Amino acid sequence: MHQQTDVLTRLNPRRWFAMIPMLLGVFLGAVTISSATTALPSMITELSLSTVEATWIIDAYPLALAVSLVVAARTGDRFGRRRMMILGFAGFAAFNLVGGFAQSGLALIAARTLLGFAEALVIASVVATIGVHFRARERVFAYGLWTATFGAGSALGPLIGGLLSDGPGWRWTMYAAAPVAAAALVLAAWLVPESRTSTRPSWDFASIALSIVALAGIVYGLQHAALAPVTAAIVGVTGVVALVLFVRRQRRLHDPLIDVNLFANGRFSVAYLQILVTTGTSNATVFLVSLHLQQTRGYSAIEAGITLLPHAALIVIGGVLAPLTLRIFSSGVATALALIAQASGLIWVSVQPENFIAPLVLIGLGMGVVGTLSAAALFDVTTSDQAGQVGAIQEVGFALGAGLGIAVFGAIAAALGINGFSVAFVAAAVTAAVAGVLPVSQRSRRRRAPDAQLTRN
Incomplete structure (x- = not known):
């Protein structure tokens, strides 16, 4: 098939x-x-x-x-x-x-x-x-x-x-x-x-409710961590508890809403972690550099936005170049090199925050390449019937990564005062470098099933 x-x-x-x-x-x-x-x-x-x-x-x-x-x-x-x-x-x-x-x-x-x-x-x-x-x-x-x-x-x-x-x-x-x-x-x-799963999926409304509470709580907590830390912490913890209950319930169901066993696959879990890291460090860069330019250098919002354009432009270029890197490197090696490039850009910002253009190029390029290759890697080790679940997991990863990056590295910058900006970028660089050198398991713990034929109208 x-x-x-x-x-x-x-x-x-x-x-x-x-x-x-x-x-x-x-x-x-x-x-x-x-x-x-x-x-x-x-x-x-x-x-x-x-x-x-x-x-x-x-x-x-x-x-x-x-x-x-x-x-x-x-x-x-x-x-x-x-x-x-x-x-x-x-x-x-x-x-x-x-x-x-x-x-x-x-x-x-x-x-x-x-x-x-x-x-x-x-x-x-x-x-x-x-x-x-x-x-x-x-x-x-x-x-x-x-x-x-x-x-x-x-x-x-x-x-x-x-x-x-x-x-x-x-x-x-x-x-x-x-x-x-x-x-x-x-x-x-x-x-x-048109496409759909080859088997009729069931609906477990308790799982749906837990997924909504979990995601709403975690995302809200990350969004409001700086503005209302106490409320954000309470809501965020509620979301984490709901997530734990959700995972436990999925393990017991014959037809889970999300197959959490996907994360037992080494390639899948590493690719997902790399999505969280590259998205988190990239979004934290935009957030912290924008604040720095406006609060420290007196830039207007538009001026700060123009300064950040190289970052956005290189995300675009990185996405286009990502497939070409596979002519030279394996997906794992190309992803690792992109994360190391991103880490280099983050370190560059921490030691020389006067000129952002070159480091923003590296950070944006890393995000474009890693976001593309890691997203594709999630599907490489799963089946067509799991495409809906994998797609949802992927998109939630991009959303959570953005929130986590801003919340964690933003908190570091705010807590350490005058040195916080540089320390936050060093922490982000270390995170990206570690994600880049993580060993990728070449052996899936689950055998791939034959892909289901697309249903076409």
Whole structure:
């Protein structure tokens, strides 16, 4: 069956056109997250937002996205990933229009929350579809495009948000996204092949509830660790307890929501750890350098954003170059070298914080390469039937890595005062270097089962 699927994939050149709507979905999600930061001042002024409301306008979208990824993946496994992708695009278009007409902070928060749920359907479906739709180095190239598109969206988002807010108004950051989402919907219906698991997945609502509480608690705790440490700690601990209960329950179920035994595979667990590390150190870099430039050097937000552009640009380039590194190195060696490059950039920032361009190039390049190769590695040691679960695990890893990096290294910088900035980057460099030299188990503890043939409409 695996052979039949590979032959079918090779004979269908339209598979690469399917990346167009899927990459549009990734780009829209990245822009929605990053554009809100520069559009927020206009939102605060026009809607007379309180500090709490302003915080939730930023946090609601990524929080809703993170907590619904597991359920979105399961839904795609059951009802079809293309179908859920189309539903997500429809919701994304509709909720952007609703948010654009919002007349209160509460209405805007609700719209951005619903946008997070809609984007979860898109992202979970995109990642799983890439996982089953492409093989070997083609999969790496597809994930390179994914990484590059996300990096481009993250870089352009603040610029788009600032330009639209200063021009026709912040509402156009939402109005403009609606027709793009509608176009992606049409293209997805036309170009994306349908896929689902070969067996009908069951629903365990206790597992769903525990996954939501766990992810909501952990993500909220990480988001608010600096602003409200006591509340964040309580909520975060609640999330960790729910995660422990979730894992224990999955081990007992015949058809778990997430097969936690995937982490018993050495290659899988190391690749996942490397995702956490590269995402954490990369996001902590953006956070700490931005604060340093604005608080220490008096840069404006736009000036700080321009200074950080090399980081975003090299994430894009790293994603594109990642497949080419496999012509010279194995995936494990290429990932290790990228993490060492990232560690070198982090050390460079700590010892010479006057010039950020060169170190930001290394940090961004490392993120682009590692994010691409590690994401692809997760699918290399699993089956097509596990694609939905693996996709959800991957995306949760990127979300948790970002939150952990900012929370941990940000706390180090804040706690140590004048030396905190440098010490935080040394700690981040050591973390990246250790992740780079971790031994990767070449022997899976679980045999790969034959890949299930795609269900096509």
